[in-house]
Amino acid sequence: MDNFLRSLYQERASQPSTLGIIFIEKKDHHFYLTDTFDCILLIITSETHMEFFSKHYVYDNEKIALYIFPHHRLEKWLLTGTNPQIVGWLYEGKIxxxxxxxxxxxxxxLKDFPFHxxxxxxxxxxxxxxxxYNEGKMLYEEGEFLDAHSQIIKSLHYLGRLALIEKGYHPEIIVWNQVKRIDPDVYKIYEELINSEEPLNKRLELLFLAIEFFIHxxxxxxxxxxxxxxxEQKYWTIQQICEHPEIELYGTNIFTLVEYLIEKGYICxxxxxSKGKGIFHRYYKKVTDLN
Structure with a gap:
């Protein structure tokens, strides 16, 4: 196996564009890191023309995945948390x-998790x-309890991830195991959702109250x-907000967040x-005095 793996990465290691190579082997207690594969070989490159390249092999009855991707994609994954598996790959892999x-x-x-x-x-x-949370609340008010439940599960997941990040931890795939150790209060409301024998609508009422408290x-x-x-500036159009290099990471969630900021008095x-009669452009301004 070692010789076969070496044949996969040796040529790449000699290329100036290759920044690093990591080997991840399937382990019983971390089986989720390699999906259905016995091992994964990661090659990180400085090449910008390629977003993601993958190949699958079988050698000696073992399944092997080869992934090649540029450093800017890896760094964006780490900044946005859109690929929590990568944290495990870096922590558990062999360089x-x-x-x-x-x-x-x-x-x-990753370990330092800089403040910004x-x-x-x-x-x-x-x-x-x-x-x-907002989507879940609206669905609940319309009597769509199952769909409201689905959204609340997702909001709890983000609440758990938020609790971990606040304390300086990167959320991994097994989030609730982390949350249980690091923020028992958040874990408790997740546990109540899973184990409660209350009717669904009653369970949702209690969860909305609990989540609202944590949001506040x-x-x-x-x-x-x-x-x-x-x-950075006094007035903003929504387009200017969306185009800011750091705010564009929020995606379409920024629209809900802006309305939340207006509702809570953080921006006005x-x-x-406009040129059209009775039509007005909206501009957004941070409220400097919240007292």
């Missing part, structure tokens, strides 16, 4: 090749939490990133008359 300590520094940065990166991640998870208690830290960005709306 085979590391140009200029690129991977070692990446892992150290953490603030962005908190903002992203908070925006997702608000969106799912985390609003200041949850919106600190976007408010920091809005400090200024209307400017």
């Amino acid at each position: 085979i090749f590391d140009r200029n300590d690129y991977i070692s520094q990446l892992i150290q940065n 990166e953490r603030k962005i991640r908190i903002g992203l998870e908070f925006a997702k939490l608000i969106k799912r 208690s985390r609003t200041e830290i949850g919106v600190s990133h976007i408010l920091e960005v809005l400090n 709306v200024t209307l400017e008359e």
Whole structure:
């Protein structure tokens, strides 16, 4: 097996564009890291023309996956949390090749979790939490209890991830095991949802109250990133907000978050008359005095 793996990565290791190579082997207690494969070989490159390349092999009855992707994609995954599996790959994988300590520094940065990166991640998870909570509440009010339940499960997931990030941890695939150890209060409401024998509508009522409390208690830290960005200029159009390099990471969740900020008095709306009669443009401004 070693010789076969070496044949897969040796040529790549000699290329100047290759920044690092990591080997992840299936383990009983971390089986989720390799999906259905016996091992995964990651090759990180500085090439910008390729987003993601994969190949699957079988050798000696073992399934092997080869993944090649550029460093900017890896770094975006880590910043946005859109691929929690990558955290496990970096922590549990064996470094085979590391140009200029690129991977070692990446892992150290993961462990340090710098304050600004953490603030962005908190903002992203908070925006997702608000969106799912609002959707769940609207579905509940329409009597669509099963769909409301589905949205509340998702909002709890984002609440769990948010709790971990606040305390300096990167959420991994097995989130609730992490949350149980790190934030028992958040874990408790998840446990109540799973184990409760109350009728679904009653269970949802209690969950909305609990989640609303957690949202309220985390609003200041949850919106600190976007408010920091809005400090950069006095007035914003929604397009300008969306195009900001850091805010574009929020995706469509930014629209729900902006409305939440208006509702809570963090930003105000200024209307400017357009060319069309009775039609006004909306401009957004951070409220400097919240007292």
